[in-house]
Amino acid sequence: xxxxxxxxxxxxxFIPNRSAMDFGYANSMLTEPYxxxxxxxxxxxxxxxxxxxxxxxxxxxxxxxxxxxxxPSNPRNVGVPLSPPSxxxxxxxxxxxxxxxxxxxxxxxxxxxxxxxxWSKKNVxxxxxxxxxxxxxxxxxxxxxxxxxxxxxxxxxSVCWSPDGRYITIGLDNSTVQIWDAFLPRKVRVxxxxxxxxxxxxxxxGPILTTGGTDGRIVNHDVRVKSHIVGSVxxxxxxxxxxxxxxxxxxxxxxxxxxxxxxxxxxxDSSDSRSTGWLHRFEEHMASVRALAWCEGDHCIKLWxxxxxxxxxxxxxxxxxxxxxxxxxxxELLSSHGFPHNxxxxxxxxxxxxxxxxKDHTSRVxxxxxxxxxGTVATASGDKSLRFWNVFETQTAxxxxxxxxxxxxxxxx
Numbered sequence: 001x002x003x004x005x006x007x008x009x010x011x012x013x014f015i016p017n018r019s020a021m022d023f024g025y026a027n028s029m030l031t032e033p034y035x036x037x038x039x040x041x042x043x044x045x046x047x048x049x050x051x052x053x054x055x056x057x058x059x060x061x062x063x064x065x066x067x068x069x070x071x072p073s074n075p076r077n078v079g080v081p082l083s084p085p086s087x088x089x090x091x092x093x094x095x096x097x098x099x100x101x102x103x104x105x106x107x108x109x110x111x112x113x114x115x116x117x118x119w120s121k122k123n124v125x126x127x128x129x130x131x132x133x134x135x136x137x138x139x140x141x142x143x144x145x146x147x148x149x150x151x152x153x154x155x156x157x158s159v160c161w162s163p164d165g166r167y168i169t170i171g172l173d174n175s176t177v178q179i180w181d182a183f184l185p186r187k188v189r190v191x192x193x194x195x196x197x198x199x200x201x202x203x204x205x206g207p208i209l210t211t212g213g214t215d216g217r218i219v220n221h222d223v224r225v226k227s228h229i230v231g232s233v234x235x236x237x238x239x240x241x242x243x244x245x246x247x248x249x250x251x252x253x254x255x256x257x258x259x260x261x262x263x264x265x266x267x268x269d270s271s272d273s274r275s276t277g278w279l280h281r282f283e284e285h286m287a288s289v290r291a292l293a294w295c296e297g298d299h300c301i302k303l304w305x306x307x308x309x310x311x312x313x314x315x316x317x318x319x320x321x322x323x324x325x326x327x328x329x330x331x332e333l334l335s336s337h338g339f340p341h342n343x344x345x346x347x348x349x350x351x352x353x354x355x356x357x358x359k360d361h362t363s364r365v366x367x368x369x370x371x372x373x374x375g376t377v378a379t380a381s382g383d384k385s386l387r388f389w390n391v392f393e394t395q396t397a398x399x400x401x402x403x404x405x406x407x408x409x410x411x412x413x
Contacts, residue, residue, distance in 0.1 A: 095346060095356040099387035100376075102360070103136070105129060110366065110382035112290060112322070113200045113214065113241050113257070115158040117367035117380045121165030124182070125369065125378055127386060128156040133170065135182070138376070138388060160202035169209060171199025177211060179223065191228055194219040203243040203252070210252060212240030218254055218264070235262045235278050244292035251279070251306060255289030263306045280309040291324045291335070301335060301352070315352045317345060322366045327392045328374030334391060336379055338364025344379065346391060360387060 107129035109116065116128040125136040133156065158171035167188070170178045177191040177199055195213030203210045208230070209221045218240055220231035236256035244253045252264040261282040284302060301321060303313040320338035327334070331349045342365060344358035363382030370377050375394035380386050 093393055096390055097356070097358060099358070099360045099379075099389050101138075101388040103386040104384060105134065105380065105386050106384050107132075108380055108382075108384050108386075110363065111157075112288065112366065113157075113198065113239060115160070115201055115242075115367065116156070117369045117378060117386075118159050118161050118168075119369035119371055119378055120161035120168070120182075121163065121372050123372055124161075124165070125386075126159050126161065126168055127380060128159040128170065130155055132156075133159060133168070136386075138371070138378070157198050157200055158202050160204065163204050163206070169202050169204070171202055171211065173198045175199060175213060177202070177209070177221070179209075189223065191221050191223075194221065194229060194232075197239065201240050201243040201254075203245050205245045205249045205252075210243055210245070212243050212254060214239035216240060216256070216258075218243070218252075233264065233277050235264070236260060241288055242290045242292045246306075253292045253306075255292050257288045259283070259285045259287055259289060261285065261289050261292075261304075263304075263309075280304075280306060282309075282311070284311060284314070287320075291321050301333070301347075303350070303352075313350070313352055315347070319343060320364060322364055323368035323379075325368050325370050325377055328370070329393055332392070334368070334377060336365035336368045338366070338382075342381070342383075344377075344389065344391070356391075358389060358391070361385065 105127055108127065109130065114128075117126070119125050123138065125134075125138055127134040127136065131154075153176070154172040154174035156170050157173050160169045160171075161167070162169065166181065166183055168180045168182050170180065172178065175192075175195040175197060177194065178187055179189040179191070180186065181188045191209070191211075194211055195215050195217055197214030199211055199213055201212035207222060207224050209223055211219050211221065213219075216236040216238055217232055217234050218236075219229060221228040222230045235254065236258050237260075238257035240254055240256050242253075242255035245251070246253070250265070254262050254264065256262075262278045263280040263282075264277060265279050282302070282304060285300065301315045301317060301324070302311055304310070305312055317335060317337060319341045321335055322338050323336040325334045326332070332355070333347045333349050333352075335345050335347065337343050337345065341357075341359070342361045342363055344361075344365060346355040346358075347353065348355050361379065361381040361383055365379050365381045367380040368377060370392075373394050375390060375392050377389045377391055378386065379389065
């Protein structure tokens with residue numbers, strides 16, 4: 001008996017309050033198909049409003065939310081913006097037309113095959129001059145003095161800092177490579193037997209130093225081991241005058257005096273000197289390819305997709321192209337040039353629209369290096385001058401801290 005009463009009470013709980021229901025409206029909707037339509041309006045009785053109020057009270061909601069036939073309020077009346085506020089336009093960047101600083105380097109060689117300028121991670125600029133290397137602190141207003149006697153072993157033909165900025169690598173015309181610890185400073189190693197010609201190109205990839213010579217060979221040296229030659233390829237019929245590793249360190253681009261660009265895969269076993277091992281061969285250039293910045297001497301800058309081997313764009317610059325540098329903070333490319341204009345040109349990427357030209361040099365601008373923060377570019381020219389350009393914007397305004405690795409000397413000799 002008690003069980004039956006309990007079940008009846010539970011069932012009664014789900015019976016709504018019929019006093020607020022509109023039975024007239026419900027009957028009208030059910031019988032509408034059988035009635036002759038007089039008009040399109042459904043009958044609305046006062047009990048309809050009572051039902052809405054009761055339902056709104058039960059759901060704890062405002063009555064107007066249940067009035068679905070009402071139009072929504074105009075957004076303009078409640079102050080809601082129709083579209084998000086637009087971002088303020090980016091201020092136009094000032095691109096200087098002239099260099100910020102200039103330094104005479106009378107012994108700088110004007111040779112398209114060589115690579116005599118580099119900028120280290122520690123903010124030290126190195127310039128190779130015949131038998132000496134100038135080490136320059138760009139943050140100082142005064143010029144560094146050049147000290148040193150002629151070196152007996154040969155003439156310096158290339159210079160390159162290690163990725164950590166501690167070691168400076170120097171190629172010589174006697175086919176050897178010297179590695180100096182700039183913090184001590186002293187020469188720590190000499191690499192031999194890699195080439196039979198001038199060491200004109202150097203590129204680091206972690207502990208692997210890649211060298212290119214006038215003999216057309218590309219050699220990988222592991223500086224951690226005694227038997228340092230770990231791979232060698234010969235892909236160019238003439239001298240190698242440009243080397244550049246991709247940022248991930250998986251592909252190597254090489255340019256030669258045979259007007260050819262090759263892309264090499266590091267995963268290829270190149271221990272056999274007869275091996276080719278190249279992924280792509282680009283023959284569109286009509287002159288020596290020296291400038292590689294993941295690209296060019298026939299007045300053209302060519303942009304390549306190295307995954308499919310396709311030329312994406314080709315720009316005739318009107319002058320010999322000597323070096324390239326990508327802006328690290330914006331989509332821009334800086335190129336340096338020789339005859340006939342000897343200019344620097346700033347390009348917008350990927351449209352390759354010319355943004356500006358810089359024309360302080362009076363001879364071809366063969367060498368170019370970029371500061372660690374990417375804001376300043378150093379150029380060295382056949383006019384025997386070294387110039388610094390604040391051509392790229394930096395992400396922060398903080399100046400680069402100079403970490404001096406040199407105690408009592410100004411040059412390596």
